[in-house]
Amino acid sequence: MTQPTSATATSAATSSSSSGPSRAVMDTYARLNVVFERGEGSWLISTEGERYLDFGSGIAVNLLGHAHPKLVEALTEQAKKLWHTSNLYRVAGQERLAERLCAATFADRVFFCNSGAEAVEGAIKLTRRYHHVSGRPERYRLITFKGAFHGRTLATIAAAGNEKYLDGFGPQMPGFDVLPVGDIAAVEAAIGPETAGILIEPVQGEGGIRVIPVEFLRQLRELCDRHGLLLVFDEVQCGMGRTGKLFAHEWAGITPDVMAIAKGIGGGFPVGAFLATEEAARGLAPGTHGSTFGGNPLAMAVGNAVLDVVLEPGFLEGVQKTANRFKQELARLKDELPDVIEEIRGAGLLMGLRLKPPVADVVKACTEEKLLAVSAGENVLRLLPPLNISESELTEGLARLSRALRRFSTSQS
Numbered sequence: 001m002t003q004p005t006s007a008t009a010t011s012a013a014t015s016s017s018s019s020g021p022s023r024a025v026m027d028t029y030a031r032l033n034v035v036f037e038r039g040e041g042s043w044l045i046s047t048e049g050e051r052y053l054d055f056g057s058g059i060a061v062n063l064l065g066h067a068h069p070k071l072v073e074a075l076t077e078q079a080k081k082l083w084h085t086s087n088l089y090r091v092a093g094q095e096r097l098a099e100r101l102c103a104a105t106f107a108d109r110v111f112f113c114n115s116g117a118e119a120v121e122g123a124i125k126l127t128r129r130y131h132h133v134s135g136r137p138e139r140y141r142l143i144t145f146k147g148a149f150h151g152r153t154l155a156t157i158a159a160a161g162n163e164k165y166l167d168g169f170g171p172q173m174p175g176f177d178v179l180p181v182g183d184i185a186a187v188e189a190a191i192g193p194e195t196a197g198i199l200i201e202p203v204q205g206e207g208g209i210r211v212i213p214v215e216f217l218r219q220l221r222e223l224c225d226r227h228g229l230l231l232v233f234d235e236v237q238c239g240m241g242r243t244g245k246l247f248a249h250e251w252a253g254i255t256p257d258v259m260a261i262a263k264g265i266g267g268g269f270p271v272g273a274f275l276a277t278e279e280a281a282r283g284l285a286p287g288t289h290g291s292t293f294g295g296n297p298l299a300m301a302v303g304n305a306v307l308d309v310v311l312e313p314g315f316l317e318g319v320q321k322t323a324n325r326f327k328q329e330l331a332r333l334k335d336e337l338p339d340v341i342e343e344i345r346g347a348g349l350l351m352g353l354r355l356k357p358p359v360a361d362v363v364k365a366c367t368e369e370k371l372l373a374v375s376a377g378e379n380v381l382r383l384l385p386p387l388n389i390s391e392s393e394l395t396e397g398l399a400r401l402s403r404a405l406r407r408f409s410t411s412q413s
């Protein structure tokens, strides 16, 4: 076989973008037929030159929008020096980011990986291993919750227990007891001699932007303390400033023993991590867990730059201010369009509109209005603008959203 010349490679890419998706990519996503060429802050520009306002943020990943100058600088400066060394050696950026994450949270120790599923998977392993080294190796089960999403690995699909993601993938990995959210008596009744911990998303993202009541989170903390279990939070989507606090559980005034993070922490570069208290992390000695790519110098340079911005004095207050206005405007829209919007849900800039018309149709209408939004479970339209979106961009996005939603209303023109 000869290598394609760069000219044929370019023309192939161009023709596949204008004539529909390439068959060479596996068919695992229902993609919209648009290709983006570059991003500028809250905007994405398609290969056709059209500008879309991005209220999806790459599913809560681009938390500072696109091509943020500080992230571009951090990435390019690091790219000139060193990309990857493996974890056979110390990585300065890892030590710095871990120290800073610990200083800003409940945690004492951090492990870096590359994605959300890996972070949750690692948190599950840590939880099992903690009991193993604590003389209770029989404790390996985690209590988890209906409507959750924890990723697509075999352990994380079993943890969430969603039939849609389990179907056809063989025997379900054992060790998870999936319960309804909110029923603390059922949680207590489910705790047995094999229970190791409780795993929950403080705000369920994928499942339909369901905010877990802070009272329930506090009750889980209390149960874990009473039964010697680890409390594990999956803040892959709701963490990193999304709700207006650095982490969503801060609203409940309690802390977990373990926390998985990813998505926003890399601002678009793949970074994941799990954080734990000294006590919870005691099972993970050298050789027990690892990752080839996890925490490489490029990823850590970007992660540190994201944290620089998010931890700037006033940044999270700004997110809360934007979020308050967003919520008010969405409520007004609901009052105007009761035959389209059934319910407003969410926290901070992680908002959801539970809709009457099919959410896929509304996502399409938004795209036609050049507004990007994401669907979630329970027929919810997920709205996740960048955390640093300007007031005028928010206004523009709401106008586009209103136009898209009005198409489904019979009472309005």
Ligand SMILES: *Cc1c(COP(=O)(O)O)cnc(C)c1O
Pocket (backbone or CB within 6 Å): 114, 115, 116, 117, 118, 120, 149, 150, 151, 152, 201, 205, 206, 234, 235, 236, 237, 238, 262, 263
């Ligand atoms: C997206 C997500 C994951 C999985 O992250 P990946 O990077 O896709 O593996 C896990 N948990 C939650 C809460 C998520 O939103």
